[in-house]
Amino acid sequence: MNTADLGLPVDVPSTALFTDQYELTMLRAALKSGTADRRSVFEVFTRRLPDGRRYGVVAGIGRVLDAVENFRFDGGVLEFLREQAIVDAPTLDWLAGYRFSGDIWGYPEGEVYFPGSPILRVEGSFGECVLLETVILSILNHDSAIAAAASRMSAAAGGRPLIEMGARRTHELAAVAAARAAYVGGFASTSDLAAGFRYGIPTVGTSAHAFTLLHDTERDAFTAQVASLGSGTTLLVDTYDVAEAVRTAVEIAGTGLGAVRIDSGDLLLVAHRVRQQLDELGATGTRIVVTSDLDEYAIASLAAAPVDAYGVGTQLVTGSGHPTCSMVYKLVARAESAEPKAPLVPVAKKSLGGKTSVGGRKWAARRTDADGVAEAEVVGTGPVPAELAGRQLLVELLKGGEVVAREPLEAARDRHEAARAGLPMSAMQLSRGEAVIPTEYA
Known part of the structure; x- marks a missing residue:
């Protein structure tokens, strides 16, 4: 992958340092405790839309896939981590062979989203998934904010x-x-x-x-x-x-x-x-x-x-006053042990101040009325109701570490036009308001 395709300077060898230090220190501790290999599920979502906005726009998915492909710890990066004593020798050895080998599902680029929508789902070992948090959020928060502003301007x-x-x-x-x-x-x-x-x-x-x-x-x-x-x-x-x-x-x-x-x-x-x-x-x-x-x-x-x-x-x-979408990347399920077939256990943050999340590996579908107009974003962890089976929103983006859903930018542009057209007419109002459809948990 040519780094120029990522919008990076040509002398930047990878996206591996587009991360926060605590992700590496968590990895270091997890490797030492024996939990780094536990199968885990992380999800990207936002608890609320930017103040006054009625819908969000998913943008940056293509750039996320490029960034995950290019997430490599080469010699220069490893030497920096060693010199700064950010991680220990066993962690350096682990990072030297890092290649994301898990699966990523998500809303396709250009789709609209609402509070609680599982915009991206990252599955793999805890160690390989936790490292991707910052670069994924950096791309999605920025690009989706710009796309949402652009959509409002386009409608106007x-x-x-x-x-x-x-x-x-x-x-x-x-x-x-x-x-x-x-x-x-x-x-x-x-x-x-x-x-x-x-x-x-x-x-x-x-x-x-x-x-x-x-x-x-x-x-x-x-x-x-x-x-x-x-x-x-x-x-x-x-x-x-x-x-x-x-x-x-x-x-x-x-x-x-x-x-x-x-x-x-x-x-x-x-x-x-x-x-x-x-x-x-x-x-x-x-x-x-x-x-x-x-x-x-x-x-x-x-x-x-x-x-x-x-x-x-x-x-x-x-972002026309909202330069970020406040998306977060949270662990929602993890295996009971490091055994490959160990069952997943839902986990969720329960802190005060509204910063809670819903545990469990989720699906999402958009329910429509008789005229095909969206009336609810339905998010669940159990079986998908039969009436929603054909309206699921997440698609497979990366399987076993390999990208399976790369597409032309025009496809994302066309998808957004269609998705916006499927919203209630009030979505196009520029006056301040709540999300144009509710999010329901099944």
Whole structure:
């Protein structure tokens, strides 16, 4: 596996150190006590949705599979652990041969989820499963938060395309993951070339205000851009006077000008004025793209405006106020002993303050009404009711350490569109609310 596929710097040999130290110290103690080989089941879930959100979006599954495949303790990593005295010699020997050999089931990427949904289930020995906690949560919490924000923005856009352009507002590697998650959530393209290169997401981009300011006049800047990129390009028209810029843009590019971009001011008012001016100049097919600190609420407020596309940056890559999904990775069952066929025993955290969990290896299904609209997320540990057997949500992702469910990113994007369409209409409301369907335990 090429580390570039993971969005990692080329000099990072593996994902093994994308972990918290206590996972290694737990492993060390478990090896010493003889419990590291006990068959265990861990599950990823969230106890609640981010405040005010009505559904969540599963994103990052493909990146999780890549990370698990690349979770290796090579010589440099082992030497670091030895020098820092993080683990002892027997643990180092165990880590040197680490390869995850268990099974992973989960919600497929793009699916929606709710409180208590077993989004990912990791099964294997305690030792091999516990090490994956941090890297799995790091990916799922980040990517699912971005995808959820993207989904809300996509719903608010009402079919108008959205451009992800937040690379300069977050960490350079997080930007690549954010572009991927945004694409799953409904965005059409990205400005980030690394995301285009690694994941095949369509990329777009023309010019910024600096290009206009570089030239002696705005006319010179537009002339240079059209000469280079053609009349189908997008010209940025709010560096100086918008009305004058639109007039100049059409004079230079002709009525076949591809688009104009507005990046400041009262976007609703300016968009109407620009549309009227373009039409009067005969550029009826020229599109209007708006940017400038948009979020789902700003996009919704422009629903009646003659806007053809939106560019979104900061609010998207920060989850529009919710940069994490608060997912957790909890042990829910473990074998009575290290014997391969020892029965599983449900276990669960019972601490105060609402940080409890439900023990047992779980299945999940979505019950629908007569019209096929979701009405409940059903989670259980016993037999699956016959009426829900065909509606189970978890799919096998990795079996015996081998990935069995790798898929194109387009599949996740299409799945999310279908999953969102199957929710009650109130799921699309931007007002604060509870989960749009309840979670029931069977």
